[in-house]
Amino acid sequence: MKFAVVVFPGSNCDVDMYHAIADELGEDVEYVWHDAESLDEFDAILLPGGFSYGDYLRSGAIARFSNVMKAIKKAADEGKPILGVCNGFQILLEAGLLPGAMRRNDTLTFICRPVKLRVENNATMFTSQYERGEIITIPIAHGEGNYYCDENTLHQLIANNQIVFRYEGENPNGSLQNIAGIVNEKGNVLGMMPHPERAVHELLGGADGLKLFQSIVTYWRDAHVVTT
Numbered sequence: 676m677k678f679a680v681v682v683f684p685g686s687n688c689d690v691d692m693y694h695a696i697a698d699e700l701g702e703d704v705e706y707v708w709h710d711a712e713s714l715d716e717f718d719a720i721l722l723p724g725g726f727s728y729g730d731y732l733r734s735g736a737i738a739r740f741s742n743v744m745k746a747i748k749k750a751a752d753e754g755k756p757i758l759g760v761c762n763g764f765q766i767l768l769e770a771g772l773l774p775g776a777m778r779r780n781d782t783l784t785f786i787c788r789p790v791k792l793r794v795e796n797n798a799t800m801f802t803s804q805y806e807r808g809e810i811i812t813i814p815i816a817h818g819e820g821n822y823y824c825d826e827n828t829l830h831q832l833i834a835n836n837q838i839v840f841r842y843e844g845e846n847p848n849g850s851l852q853n854i855a856g857i858v859n860e861k862g863n864v865l866g867m868m869p870h871p872e873r874a875v876h877e878l879l880g881g882a883d884g885l886k887l888f889q890s891i892v893t894y895w896r897d898a899h900v901v902t903t
């Protein structure tokens with residue numbers, strides 16, 4: 676299985692993401708620059724965190740016009756797994772690949788620390804290796820993680836089981852309904868503010884993020900690898 680890590684000017688979690696896939700998950704991975712024309716050779720697309728284009732206007736508001744976004748939309752339409760973490764989530768929202776928007780944290784401060792999450796939906800290609808209701812610890816690091824959407828969208832998210840992760844015990848940023856991560860209606864585009872790639876080894880303080888990447892591989896193998 677081959678992963679792409681899409682790099683924008685200002686991405687700063689691309690190396691962590693690459694390391695998680697290459698060294699902890701043990702799968703093929705390549706960096707793809709933001710002007711790429713095609714992602715056809717990749718099986719899963721990862722949008723890492725950071726400050727693309729310096730977070731000018733709003734986080735992700737400029738990156739969504741990058742050339743690679745056409746290829747990302749095509750991959751999304753084809754049903755490939757697309758994961759946006761933190762700034763990657765913000766870009767997916769700005770691009771309309773996920774519903775809703777990010778506002779500044781209600782504290783108006785940048786927050787960087789581990790938080791507890793509840794796995795609300797484990798029937799996705801990103802979460803099958805977790806238990807439903809499992810509480811996991813994953814770090815956050817953002818200034819604009821206060822998820823918001825209108826009431827109709829929220830009803831749809833709930834009705835379709837699109838809320839995949841919620842903050843557990845505390846809400847660090849004011850996010851609507853403690854939302855930490857959502858999938859699109861089809862289930863193949865996940866955006867989340869916490870950083871699973873920073874939680875893939877005990878030496879990093881925990882390995883709760885690894886199962887997310889293992890879920891993607893499990894999904895892909897089930898779909899593509901014929902066993903006899």
Ligand SMILES: NC(=O)CC[C@H](N)C(=O)O
Nearest residue numbers: 724725761762817818819
């Ligand atoms: N770690 C990140 O991806 C930072 C996200 C974003 N630029 C913010 O501060 O909200």
